[in-house]
Amino acid sequence: MTRVRFAPSPTGPLHIGGLRTALFNYLEAKKNKGVFILRVEDTDQNRYVEGSEDYIQEALEWCGMIPDEGPKNGGDFGPYKQSLRKSIYKEHIDRLIQEGSAYYAFDLPEELSKARLDAEKTGETFKYGSENRMNFKNSLTLNESDKNKALRGNYVIRLKVMPGCKVSVYDEIRGNITVETDLLDDKILMKSDGMPTYHFANVVDDKLMEISTVIRGEEWLPSLPMHKLIYDAFNWSVPKFMHLPLILKPKGKGKLSKRDGEKEGFPVFPLRWNKEIIGFKEIGFLPEALVNYLALLGWNDGSENELFNLNDLEKVFTIDGIQKAGARFNYEKARWVNHQYIAKTKNSILAKNTLVSDELLDYPSEKHENIVGLLKERLYTLIDFKKEVSFLKEPDKFDEKAVAKLKEKNPKTVLYKILSLVNESEDGFKIKEPLFQWANKEKISFGVVMQSLRLSLIGNLTGPDIFSVCSILGKAVTLKRVSNFINHIK
Numbered sequence: 001m002t003r004v005r006f007a008p009s010p011t012g013p014l015h016i017g018g019l020r021t022a023l024f025n026y027l028e029a030k031k032n033k034g035v036f037i038l039r040v041e042d043t044d045q046n047r048y049v050e051g052s053e054d055y056i057q058e059a060l061e062w063c064g065m066i067p068d069e070g071p072k073n074g075g076d077f078g079p080y081k082q083s084l085r086k087s088i089y090k091e092h093i094d095r096l097i098q099e100g101s102a103y104y105a106f107d108l109p110e111e112l113s114k115a116r117l118d119a120e121k122t123g124e125t126f127k128y129g130s131e132n133r134m135n136f137k138n139s140l141t142l143n144e145s146d147k148n149k150a151l152r153g154n155y156v157i158r159l160k161v162m163p164g165c166k167v168s169v170y171d172e173i174r175g176n177i178t179v180e181t182d183l184l185d186d187k188i189l190m191k192s193d194g195m196p197t198y199h200f201a202n203v204v205d206d207k208l209m210e211i212s213t214v215i216r217g218e219e220w221l222p223s224l225p226m227h228k229l230i231y232d233a234f235n236w237s238v239p240k241f242m243h244l245p246l247i248l249k250p251k252g253k254g255k256l257s258k259r260d261g262e263k264e265g266f267p268v269f270p271l272r273w274n275k276e277i278i279g280f281k282e283i284g285f286l287p288e289a290l291v292n293y294l295a296l297l298g299w300n301d302g303s304e305n306e307l308f309n310l311n312d313l314e315k316v317f318t319i320d321g322i323q324k325a326g327a328r329f330n331y332e333k334a335r336w337v338n339h340q341y342i343a344k345t346k347n348s349i350l351a352k353n354t355l356v357s358d359e360l361l362d363y364p365s366e367k368h369e370n371i372v373g374l375l376k377e378r379l380y381t382l383i384d385f386k387k388e389v390s391f392l393k394e395p396d397k398f399d400e401k402a403v404a405k406l407k408e409k410n411p412k413t414v415l416y417k418i419l420s421l422v423n424e425s426e427d428g429f430k431i432k433e434p435l436f437q438w439a440n441k442e443k444i445s446f447g448v449v450m451q452s453l454r455l456s457l458i459g460n461l462t463g464p465d466i467f468s469v470c471s472i473l474g475k476a477v478t479l480k481r482v483s484n485f486i487n488h489i490k
């Protein structure tokens with residue numbers, strides 16, 4: 001049974017890197033008819049940020065990745081929030097202590113700082129481990145009565161790493177990773193506030209929640225050998241591991257950060273977080289498009305195909321398609337993917353999005369879907385709709401350069417012909433053919449015809465298909481604008 005988990009820490013809004021991790025977990029679960037779990041890793045109370053848990057849940061829901069098990073959705077392996085699992089960690093750490101795989105350490109912060117400084121003075125990196133653990137104040141060095149006294153105060157619990165061994169662990173993407181235990185320190189498993197560290201809680205929960213594959217960001221790869229030692233200490237078998245490539249900045253070295261987005265003007269979060277931080281949703285991305293783009297960050301199906309909605313991905317996703325190298329974030333590409341999805345989405349659905357519906361208030365509701373249909377192929381995000389729909393507004397000024405050029409070509413006959421055709425027609429669309437036939441016969445270039453119509457109706461030479469604009473504006477408005485333009489050029 002495939003059981004995977006997305007295990008974010010609620011320390012703020014969910015970055016798209018985290019969302020991509022969630023996506024790959026979700027896909028691995030769906031592909032194998034398994035279970036996708038959301039586990040909230042909130043053991044670091046200092047970094048806890050109110051509201052982030054709800055944000056994570058909403059972001060997953062917006063993208064269509066509903067957890068099968070989690071704090072909101074329940075399940076048989078809960079609680080799914082680590083702060084509610086303290087008794088479970090206590091029971092497990094007691095076992096390691098009893099078996100001698102972990103020990104209490106009573107060193108004061110200032111004593112450790114001093115040891116760290118001393119080590120740095122000699123050019124070494126400080127490590128609390130097999131080489132020097134007997135020089136410190138811990139349950140391995142204190143006698144029974146001092147230890148019992150010390151246990152009444154603050155202490156942490158450390159893993160007792162065996163010296164002189166090799167620890168080997170396999171990652172599905174990177175292959176075998178082997179480290180000498182002499183290089184590892186006696187990691188803290190339980191903190192002085194009684195909470196487990198990320199490492200300990202993570203391993204215990206992955207085991208108890210029967211996780212079959214751990215899929216997470218590459219930043220956790222260095223911790224993997226130490227996690228293996230925790231599994232070993234319990235005599236537990238390990239799940240499969242898969243560390244996803246980093247999402248890189250659009251340009252230059254390093255991980256994509258919030259600041260890159262601020263600098264270049266694109267979001268790095270799925271949803272709005274506060275006044276300053278808006279998300280892909282608010283900037284007019286469809287969730288299907290964001291999901292599709294995120295899948296392309298580090299994965300491909302081996303073909304040239306780049307358009308996959310969540311349903312497609314559930315079928316075609318395979319771990320073999322995940323690359324080792326970092327994946328560069330490309331906002332233009334994300335916009336292009338969004339553009340493809342907008343063009344494919346039903347007019348009636350787009351018309352319900354507030355970025356669209358707010359701009360349609362001035363138009364009769366029976367025309368809304370037509371207007372969306374006319375403009376959607378021109379949109380890269382739904383925010384573009386505001387500008388595109390402005391083509392339908394009465395022009396408050398004309399592109400005078402273009403008007404002057406057109407005037408040299410004597411457009412009046414064309415404009416009067418347009419007036420008469422529109423007058424005769426029930427629907428603006430019908431003027432296209434007769435107008436072109438007439439121009440052909442009169443040897444008037446199509447350029448003059450199109451420019452006359454465009455300048456009359458929208459004031460400049462850009463914008464969507466002008467005959468569709470006629471049809472949306474309707475007979476009365478088209479007549480009025482063409483007449484206005486005739487007056488304007490007089």
Ligand code: GLU
Nearest residue numbers: 007008009041202216220
């Ligand atoms: N809580 C960790 C994070 O937010 C989870 C890492 C993991 O999946 O093991 O990155």
